[in-house]
Amino acid sequence: MCATCGCSGTAVVRLVTADHEHAGHEHAGADHEHAGHEHGSRGDERTVQLQQKVLAKNDRLAGANRDWLRQRDILAINLMSSPGAGKTTLLERTAAELAGQVSISVIEGDQAAALDATRIRAAGCQVVQVNTGVGCHLDAEMVAEALRVLDPPGGSVVVIENVGNLVCPALFDLGEQARVVLASVTEGADKPVKYPHMFRQADLVLVTKTDLLRYVDFDTERHAADVRSLRPAAELLPLSATTGAGMRDWYDWLRRRTAGHHAR
Amino acid sequence: MHELAITESVVEAVTERLPGATITCVRLEIGALSGVVADSVRFCFDLVTEGTNLEGARLEITETAGRCRCRACGGEFEPDGPIPVCPCGGIEITVLSGQEFKIASVQVAA
Numbered sequence: 578m579c580a581t582c583g584c585s586g587t588a589v590v591r592l593v594t595a596d597h598e599h600a601g602h603e604h605a606g607a608d609h610e611h612a613g614h615e616h617g618s619r620g621d622e623r624t625v626q627l628q629q630k631v632l633a634k635n636d637r638l639a640g641a642n643r644d645w646l647r648q649r650d651i652l653a654i655n656l657m658s659s660p661g662a663g664k665t666t667l668l669e670r671t672a673a674e675l676a677g678q679v680s681i682s683v684i685e686g687d688q689a690a691a692l693d694a695t696r697i698r699a700a701g702c703q704v705v706q707v708n709t710g711v712g713c714h715l716d717a718e719m720v721a722e723a724l725r726v727l728d729p730p731g732g733s734v735v736v737i738e739n740v741g742n743l744v745c746p747a748l749f750d751l752g753e754q755a756r757v758v759l760a761s762v763t764e765g766a767d768k769p770v771k772y773p774h775m776f777r778q779a780d781l782v783l784v785t786k787t788d789l790l791r792y793v794d795f796d797t798e799r800h801a802a803d804v805r806s807l808r809p810a811a812e813l814l815p816l817s818a819t820t821g822a823g824m825r826d827w828y829d830w831l832r833r834r835t836a837g838h839h840a841r
Numbered sequence: 842m843h844e845l846a847i848t849e850s851v852v853e854a855v856t857e858r859l860p861g862a863t864i865t866c867v868r869l870e871i872g873a874l875s876g877v878v879a880d881s882v883r884f885c886f887d888l889v890t891e892g893t894n895l896e897g898a899r900l901e902i903t904e905t906a907g908r909c910r911c912r913a914c915g916g917e918f919e920p921d922g923p924i925p926v927c928p929c930g931g932i933e934i935t936v937l938s939g940q941e942f943k944i945a946s947v948q949v950a951a
Contacts, residue, residue: 621951627944631850745843774876806932
């Protein structure tokens with residue numbers, strides 16, 4: 578073992594930096610060079626370079642999910658919003674109205690309870706509930722397990738209804754092919770500015786509860802401009818899952834994505 | 842709130858890479874556009890490391906600046922808020938850096 582840094586070709590420690598792999602190389606003596614990594618000089622301590630993304634494990638598992646889904650020709654959508662924006666209501670109506678046209682199954686993420694799963698099941702969908710406990714988001718490992726249990730048919734759509742939260746889910750790739758964010762008009766139009774990370778990754782923003790627009794102060798144009806400033810490529814669709822207004826545009830988007838997905 | 846789970850990921854990643862090692866210091870790099878709040882990670886760190894090989898370790902965080910390129914004028918700039926706007930007024934931007942969140946290095950007791 579190298580006395581200076583403790584690196585060794587046989588030890589469990591593998592020292593890797595961006596420009597210097599430090600495992601298994603020869604040490605010629607006390608005057609050998611160690612380019613690229615620093616050495617701790619605090620007594621009996623040593624510095625180990627990791628240069629590792631903190632979420633590397635989640636990203637790896639998400640990649641495996643993506644491969645799994647691709648092999649089965651399944652389109653997975655990560656559906657995100659604050660609590661109460663209307664994710665479950667949207668899915669209930671979508672499942673009922675697309676029954677027989679698009680095969681949809683659902684992974685439900687909530688901290689506790691299976692209320693949403695019961696609602697989705699009643700709407701005719703296969704559903705798996707994931708309770709995250711204290712966790713504020715779904716991660717790729719939870720989704721991998723849920724996919725195994727759900728066993729969705731090839732060529733179908735899996736909607737992953739994330740935990741209601743505009744902050745944490747934005748950071749965790751689940752292996753989805755599309756990110757859909759709901760913004761209800763009752764929340765106010767300032768959400769994109771307040772939660773930029775969520776909106777910066779959205780492929781589609783659904784402006785929900787538009788039947789309530791006449792009762793609330795929601796600046797539709799300002800909201801759309803803020804979304805586009807964060808994510809120029811994002812599509813925006815206003816709708817009401819209560820009255821059905823705008824739902825056809827959402828179904829068209831879904832069919833388009835499904836067809837585009839199958840064509841790849 | 843996700844900083845709790847994120848800080849747990851730090852502990853998990855370090856213990857996976859260095860099983861059994863006593864860690865005395867962890868150095869993180871957090872980009873300005875990463876969505877991770879350094880102060881929240883600091884707040885969670887002692888809580889999350891308790892009972893692990895990282896218990897009592899110092900936490901050193903380097904916050905790195907964001908860098909963006911404007912698609913309108915082609916210029917590069919450092920954003921000063923969560924929504925990057927180019928000095929030319931352009932809002933269609935490409936994030937060049939500042940989204941990273943990584944464990945740079947750790948200090949291991951012999």
